[in-house]
Amino acid sequence: MANSEISEIKRLFTSRLDVLDHILSVGEAHFADMEATLQERLAEDMLPLGTQVAFACNQPRSFAQWCAGEAVANLSAEVDSLAMARAHIAQTKELVAGIAVDDRKLDEIKRVGLGPGKYCELPARQYLNDLVIPNLYFHITTAYAILRKLGAPVGKADFMTYLMPHVMEEA
Incomplete structure (x- = not known):
C-alpha cells in the first residue's frame, strides 16, 4: 500500500472520529444529562450510545494495533461519561x-x-475494506441515530462535517 493510500486511510479514520466527537458535542449542547444519554439505545436489542462510541473507536484502533504487530486491545464497552467517550476518541486518533x-x-x-466460536480469515486489505471501515460507519451512524431519535438537532451536515470545507454555493 503506497504512502498516499495509508495517508487516505488515516484521513478517513481521523475525519470520521471527528464526526463522532461533533455529534456528541451536539448531544451535549442539547441534553442536560449526557451520562444518562450515553445509556440510551436505538432499539432494545442494540447496544447503548456509549458502547457505540467504544465500538466505533475499536475499528481504527484494532487496525492500527494490528499494523504495529501488537495484540488488539479493544476498549471496554462501558462508556459512562462524556469525558471517557472523548478520551477514547482522542486516544484512537493518536x-x-x-x-x-x-x-x-x-x-x-x-x-x-x-x-x-466464529471467525474468518481475510487478506488485510479486505479486512480493512469489508470489516473495519463498514463497522466504523455502522457504529457512528448508530450513535447519530440514537441522538437523533432522542431529539438532538443533528442532521446530515453534522454527519458529513468532513465534506463542509468543499461545499460551495452557486451565485
Whole structure:
C-alpha cells in the first residue's frame, strides 16, 4: 500500500472520529444529562450510545494495533461519561496518527474473531475494506441515530462535517 493510500486511510479514520466527537458535542449542547444519554439505545436489542462510541473507536484502533504487530486491545464497552467517550476518541486518533504499514503487511491474512466460536480469515486489505471501515460507519451512524431519535438537532451536515470545507454555493 503506497504512502498516499495509508495517508487516505488515516484521513478517513481521523475525519470520521471527528464526526463522532461533533455529534456528541451536539448531544451535549442539547441534553442536560449526557451520562444518562450515553445509556440510551436505538432499539432494545442494540447496544447503548456509549458502547457505540467504544465500538466505533475499536475499528481504527484494532487496525492500527494490528499494523504495529501488537495484540488488539479493544476498549471496554462501558462508556459512562462524556469525558471517557472523548478520551477514547482522542486516544484512537493518536493511534491512527502512528499507523505505518507496507504492502507486505497488507498482503498478510488476518484472522478476525466474529463472536464465540466464529471467525474468518481475510487478506488485510479486505479486512480493512469489508470489516473495519463498514463497522466504523455502522457504529457512528448508530450513535447519530440514537441522538437523533432522542431529539438532538443533528442532521446530515453534522454527519458529513468532513465534506463542509468543499461545499460551495452557486451565485
